[in-house]
Amino acid sequence: MSLNESGKRDGFTSKFGIIAAAAGSAIGLGNIWRFPYVVGESGGGAFLLIYLSFVILLGIPVMLSEFVIGRKAKRNTFGAFKEIAPGTWWPVIGVMGIIAAFVILAFYSTIAGWTLHYVYTSIINGFQGQNTAELTLMFEKFQTSSFLPVFWQLIFIILTAVIILSGVKKGIEKYSKILMPFLLLLLIALSVRSITLPGSFDGLVFLFKPDFSKIDSTVILGALGQAFFSLSIGMGALITYSSYFPSRTNLANTAFEVSIADVIIAILAGIAIFPAMFSLGMQPEQGGAGLIFMVLPNVFMQIPGGYIVSIAFFILLAIAALTSSISIMEVVVAFLVEEFNILRRNATIITAVAAAFVGLFCTLSWGTFENITIGGRNIFDTLDFTASNVLLPLGGLLIVIFVGWYMKYAEVEDEMSNQGALRLKIFGIFRFLVRFIAPVAIAIIFLNAIGII
Numbered sequence: 250m251s252l253n254e255s256g257k258r259d260g261f262t263s264k265f266g267i268i269a270a271a272a273g274s275a276i277g278l279g280n281i282w283r284f285p286y287v288v289g290e291s292g293g294g295a296f297l298l299i300y301l302s303f304v305i306l307l308g309i310p311v312m313l314s315e316f317v318i319g320r321k322a323k324r325n326t327f328g329a330f331k332e333i334a335p336g337t338w339w340p341v342i343g344v345m346g347i348i349a350a351f352v353i354l355a356f357y358s359t360i361a362g363w364t365l366h367y368v369y370t371s372i373i374n375g376f377q378g379q380n381t382a383e384l385t386l387m388f389e390k391f392q393t394s395s396f397l398p399v400f401w402q403l404i405f406i407i408l409t410a411v412i413i414l415s416g417v418k419k420g421i422e423k424y425s426k427i428l429m430p431f432l433l434l435l436l437i438a439l440s441v442r443s444i445t446l447p448g449s450f451d452g453l454v455f456l457f458k459p460d461f462s463k464i465d466s467t468v469i470l471g472a473l474g475q476a477f478f479s480l481s482i483g484m485g486a487l488i489t490y491s492s493y494f495p496s497r498t499n500l501a502n503t504a505f506e507v508s509i510a511d512v513i514i515a516i517l518a519g520i521a522i523f524p525a526m527f528s529l530g531m532q533p534e535q536g537g538a539g540l541i542f543m544v545l546p547n548v549f550m551q552i553p554g555g556y557i558v559s560i561a562f563f564i565l566l567a568i569a570a571l572t573s574s575i576s577i578m579e580v581v582v583a584f585l586v587e588e589f590n591i592l593r594r595n596a597t598i599i600t601a602v603a604a605a606f607v608g609l610f611c612t613l614s615w616g617t618f619e620n621i622t623i624g625g626r627n628i629f630d631t632l633d634f635t636a637s638n639v640l641l642p643l644g645g646l647l648i649v650i651f652v653g654w655y656m657k658y659a660e661v662e663d664e665m666s667n668q669g670a671l672r673l674k675i676f677g678i679f680r681f682l683v684r685f686i687a688p689v690a691i692a693i694i695f696l697n698a699i700g701i702i
């Protein structure tokens with residue numbers, strides 16, 4: 250357990266700090282890097298619609314379930330299940346979550362490293378005078394090289410570890426609070442520029458007009474994975490965070506507010522990307538993991554003050570990535586500290602070194618290790634697929650079953666209502682969703698994707 254100076258368990262302080270920290274975890278590369286490229290590969294509007302329904306019907310109930318578990322148990326994601334369900338196999342959910350956290354940290358830091366490199370490229374004015382083809386080439390050259398991406402990835406992992414070491418309150422809360430509103434403003438500005446570019450309208454049509462002929466079981470599983478990844482749910486990041494929430498926090502409101510903020514940022518990223526893409530004559534499925542790094546520099550070049558805007562954008566994106574990566578690393582660190590009594594410092598170092606090692610293989614997936622593929626996916630895509638589309642939804646499935654069927658009705662209601670202090674109008678709906686809708690829907694999506702249904 251992480252102890253502060255007065256020997257008490259560390260925790261978040263203000264209401265805004267809590268929302269900022271949870272939203273800081275949710276809002277990150279998942280919204281701005283992953284969402285647009287997955288939408289692009291999955292055919293646009295219909296995917297968006299499915300994604301939104303998953304956020305509302307499955308995502309919010311899972312998030313709220315994590316909050317209930319975490320704040321009730323006040324332990325790491327493994328310890329939480331041991332605390333509420335001693336002597337059972339439920340802590341297995343925690344083990345799965347820790348594995349997922351570890352894998353996500355490894356590939357997340359690859360993209361965060363790209364972001365840092367683009368901060369640097371912005372500062373040295375590296376996009377200036379390059380056309381769309383040249384900007385794409387520039388990205389691909391960087392992506393496939395074997396030194397720079399690894400270097401930046403290591404810098405990012407070290408930054409994450411340093412914040413984790415400074416403890417929960419001082420570290421996470423302070424960094425999350427101030428900066429995210431700026432990112433929102435920048436995204437709005439970019440969206441405005443993107444939709445005013447010539448020929449951009451088709452991009453909006455692509456994003457918002459559902460074409461269900463593009464939908465198959467893989468796309469549906471992809472929408473589920475994207476929803477879970479983007480909301481930071483299914484692996485106990487929010488169990489761990491909510492274990493630091495004070496008893497007066499309104500869990501249901503927090504889950505709503507965080508989810509809405511997360512969706513807004515993702516859609517804004519979509520509006521910033523697709524119109525610009527169509528205007529540049531690029532195909533939506535073309536970009537892959539490099540999409541935003543190829544498209545956005547084009548947009549920056551066409552904005553007054555684009556030099557400053559691009560620096561600011563990539564810095565803010567890196568910070569958004571940091572406030573997410575600390576929530577991922579915290580899952581593993583809190584587990585090591587609380588379950589094995591390892592010093593927080595040592596737990597952080599162990600986690601960072603191990604993540605850097607696995608992360609190296611992710612980062613080199615397009616260069617040195619490009620020939621290593623599993624079912625057509627390189628190492629990076631394999632790990633992303635396994636964590637986002639398999640481990641997170643599976644974790645989420647077990648979490649809702651735990652809250653809906655294992656925990657007692659009164660226990661859950663007590664926790665959600667802050668021991669009766671809050672009146673919960675939505676408790677009935679929540680209970681129905683976690684007992685029936687969410688588990689059945691997630692199970693069907695899975696069985697469908699592996700071809701059983």
Ligand code: PHE
Pocket residue numbers: 274275276277278279280353477478479480481482484486570573574576577
């Ligand atoms: N939700 C984060 C993002 O969108 C990533 C994340 C996934 C964080 C899982 C924690 C747990 O960038």
